Amino acid sequence: MAELANHAVLHRASDNDAADAHALPPLTDIPVGPWRALAERAVEANGYYQPDWELAVDASARGRTGAAALSAVNEAGQLIGLLPVFPMQRIYKLPLPALVGAEPYGTLCTPLLDRDAAEDAAAQLLRQARNAGAHALILRTMSLQGPAMAAIEAALARDGLRPRVLSAYARAALDATRDADELLRDALGAKKLKELRRLRNRLADHGAVRFDVARTPREVASALEIFLNLEAGGWKSKRGTALSQHAGDAAFIRRATVAMAEAGGCEIITLHAGETPVAGGIVVRHQDRAFFFKIGIDQRFAKYSPGTQLTLDLTRHLCADSAIASADSTAAPGHPMIDPIWRERFAIGDVLIPLRRRDPLVPVIHAAVRMHSLGYEAARGAAHFIRSGRRKSG
Template structure:
């Protein structure tokens, strides 16, 4: 009898040695070593599609479990050169039309992993794999519109006489970490605002020495994660019931993903303490030369000292002083009131509808259904906000 571990090995091996990749496979069936190697070669970093993160999301996170993968292999069918986690359009938004949607990895970035040594081949492979599932369109949400992955997809589409349709977009904040941290903060905030923040920090020091800590090792990061989870749940997210620790699946995902990424130096938790009291903490992912500011939690009892801003100032200095990091993605919403004044670089994020066949009337129907869904979703969010007032 073959044990469960052996069956998993055989299953994963069959994905790569059957002569061609299946059009769509369970995410857990993708060879982990191949996936990690592709992430190292990716033409565009995406910390949320690192295997340790996305596999944890797909295993337990609310509404995001059991994602499938579109894998693209090279001409020899032995090397993974492209990967995009996906759901069906029905699974994503209950729309009964033949399309696939990029699986949302909790962080707001779904740019697919494409091999920098063969980005066009990888992009073409992903689109072909999507076609072979029977899909008529591929919806890529939260993709960097001017990023290398989108540029590769557009080039392949043009070559095939196809054109992507932009569904919506927004501009979000990022950090140019190649600059001197102090100079960047002075230019971004100005002398008057920095003076006010220093005054608040001095007031915070009345509660004990203010210390900025970075947890990287697996021994350090697990207790730092618990501190973060407690802070997040203590604030407005806890009151709304959206804190990670309040849902068993989300808590299981983050407790699995963070230590796993710490083992490969791809995650750190930053904490600001006043004496022995943690007043703010944040989770930061790292992929290639880019950092991703995933989430922030604060102790709202110290709100008058701007603990989230104080932590972000120290994080900015920390990232700017790190020669391995060239930029940082805030992964924040548009017009975010805290991060936007500090991180002044901007880039465009959007949702894109990619047709998979020429002159396909179903694409217009899919587009119309997506527009109707977006309108209904926006109306529902407005209603919820009104009810909360």
């Protein structure tokens, strides 16, 4: 276990390091076996920080490669905490001494903390970041009300510090312990369900409707290609965000899904009308939680609401699985399709964690992140305004 203990030791970097003259070990230095064992013991599930997923992201995903590792070990040398990070300069293009949790494509940056030593693990991660020269740690899309955040708050309190919530929102989640039919009736009502059944019957005019779940590595590899084709044929392709449009992203998802399927950590769901796939999705599993990563539909069948139909079948599938207690939609807040169906809410936000007391640089880092966020939202709003065709000429 000496190999793991060495990961907590910082190494000297070049004088060109934008944050400090220290560097953390690369994420790829973390042995997969201990990492996988930590994921199974994690106090809070995060399917996207499992090694088969995050290492695939780190290897080739566009803009997400080459992460460093904040790691924590106990006295026996056992890995008890892990958080992939990037320097703030890489994410925000600002040379300020802060580290940012690596966004693993799945919009959840909750660190892996051992359930039996969560507070100590969090304290070690923060101390390692501080020793690396960081004045703050920024966790984007962090679970705000779970046990991981509670452990971080307790570790900060030891040093008289408190986290700063930069933004917060609630996204759709599923209580998979409920009866699916009762849940859907409560969520959508009899009238909406009747309309969806009518659309499903119309979809059946194109062939018998069936819901398939690919689980084995071979099944997943085959079903993934169907999903990629569905996604590339829709609006994501027009926005340039379809996975198959970028070689690195395509390589990441092919590697991650098949590797995770080896241990039952990934499923590809597909809705068919006859022999034609009309909707598909990728589902990641970790502990007793599922994560609805992405969805793709055949736009030719859009009038039958194939994405909604797929989600109804997924809801029944997850509620019937005794191993799954909840599901995170990983969707944007207010998502028009899934929010009305999955009525539970999961608190998510961006958090700035100060690492030193009365540090004058923390307000500077806070303001920089805030200004960056405002600029991003303005640019995003302008792009939406232009795409919607509402901008007036002249």
